[in-house]
Amino acid sequence: MTSSTAETNHPDLWLPLWPWPEPDGHKHKRGALGVVTGPAASTGAARLAARAGLRIGAGLATLFCPPSATLVNAAHETAVMIKPFSTPDALAELAEGTRGVLIGPAAGVNSETRENTLAVLRHAGTSVLDADALTVFKDRTDDLFNAITRPSVLTPHDGEFERVFPGLLDQYTRPEATVIAAARSGSIVLLKGSETLIAAPDGRLTANRHASPFLATAGSGDVLAGMIAGLMAQGMDAYRAACAGAWCHGELARRIGPGLISEDLADALPALLSEFYARRA
Ligand SMILES: NC(=O)C1=CN([C@@H]2O[C@H](COP(=O)(O)OP(=O)(O)OC[C@H]3O[C@@H](n4cnc5c(N)ncnc54)[C@H](O)[C@@H]3O)[C@@H](O)[C@H]2O)[C@@H](O)CC1
Numbered sequence: 001m002t003s004s005t006a007e008t009n010h011p012d013l014w015l016p017l018w019p020w021p022e023p024d025g026h027k028h029k030r031g032a033l034g035v036v037t038g039p040a041a042s043t044g045a046a047r048l049a050a051r052a053g054l055r056i057g058a059g060l061a062t063l064f065c066p067p068s069a070t071l072v073n074a075a076h077e078t079a080v081m082i083k084p085f086s087t088p089d090a091l092a093e094l095a096e097g098t099r100g101v102l103i104g105p106a107a108g109v110n111s112e113t114r115e116n117t118l119a120v121l122r123h124a125g126t127s128v129l130d131a132d133a134l135t136v137f138k139d140r141t142d143d144l145f146n147a148i149t150r151p152s153v154l155t156p157h158d159g160e161f162e163r164v165f166p167g168l169l170d171q172y173t174r175p176e177a178t179v180i181a182a183a184r185s186g187s188i189v190l191l192k193g194s195e196t197l198i199a200a201p202d203g204r205l206t207a208n209r210h211a212s213p214f215l216a217t218a219g220s221g222d223v224l225a226g227m228i229a230g231l232m233a234q235g236m237d238a239y240r241a242a243c244a245g246a247w248c249h250g251e252l253a254r255r256i257g258p259g260l261i262s263e264d265l266a267d268a269l270p271a272l273l274s275e276f277y278a279r280r281a
């Protein structure tokens with residue numbers, strides 16, 4: 001299998017599914033998103049993601065943080081809300097108040113992140129797992145795969161992919177490895193790169209080549225995870241949310257071009273979304 005056998009990502013695949021707000025809707029109907037932050041010195045990545053989730057249409061976005069990070073998050077955020085938690089059970093309870101949670105960006109590579117990720121996966125909504133929420137399951141992948149029972153998306157870069165799916169990238173082509181990873185984990189897997197591959201456990205495969213090398217900058221993957229989680233929190237199908245997130249991420253980067261930093265991406269969304277909105281049938 002090569003990427004030429006994959007479906008090519010394009011708005012026609014998912015724009016008809018876009019979760020626009022109902023005329024008589026309110027913020028809770030649009031969907032609540034939770035994003036888990038790391039401790040006080042490691043909160044920026046989750047904030048990038050939460051802002052992206054709010055920009056892409058989640059009605060509410062809340063940072064779930066260790067108590068040590070409450071003040072630093074509060075000092076940065078205005079529209080994004082903040083709720084501290086002290087135990088995995090407390091996080092699971094907060095997660096129940098959402099339709100989707102993202103965990104992983106700068107969460108920390110430690111047992112707390114592992115327990116917090118398993119707590120997030122217990123909640124009734126959708127989950128996006130990125131960065132450290134993947135790395136912490138190196139050598140414990142069965143614990144992760146057994147916990148995935150609801151719609152979820154894993155968003156590894158190559159290094160994270162190797163930790164969760166050791167050897168696959170050496171043995172198989174990238175498209176094959178992504179399809180095998182999705183089947184093995186029971187989750188949508190989005191393997192990031194200059195060509196991003198999105199696979200589902202049922203064998204579907206989409207290749208996103210709509211991107212820009214200016215995305216190679218700290219935090220851009222966190223923004224992508226936040227956009228996907230934001231779409232899922234609004235009820236969009238997980239596979240198409242991953243495809244939509246990847247295409248929009250690439251489109252935003254093409255528009256911004258040289259000088260792009262991750263902060264720019266979410267704030268470029270309104271112009272793109274306005275164009276999508278004007279194209280509604
Ligand atoms: N503003 C912030 O607070 C940011 C925090 N970040 C966080 O920093 C932590 C470390 O993330 P990193 O992704 O740097 O590192 P990782 O801890 O995942 O490891 C990086 C190593 O992975 C390997 N690797 C292989 N393929 C790679 C690829 N395609 N991209 C990157 N590394 C690859 C390399 O050996 C590299 O040294 C994560 O928790 C991440 O979420 C980053 O997202 C950057 C922005």
Ligand SMILES: Nc1ncnc2c1ncn2[C@@H]1O[C@H](COP(=O)(O)OP(=O)(O)O)[C@@H](O)[C@H]1O
Binds near residue numbers: 211222
């Ligand atoms: N050369 C490139 N061309 C296109 N997209 C790229 C390129 N390099 C990186 N990207 C994209 O940038 C993002 C980087 O994400 P990631 O590695 O998780 O970084 P971070 O952890 O800093 O957020 C991914 O979406 C990836 O597909």
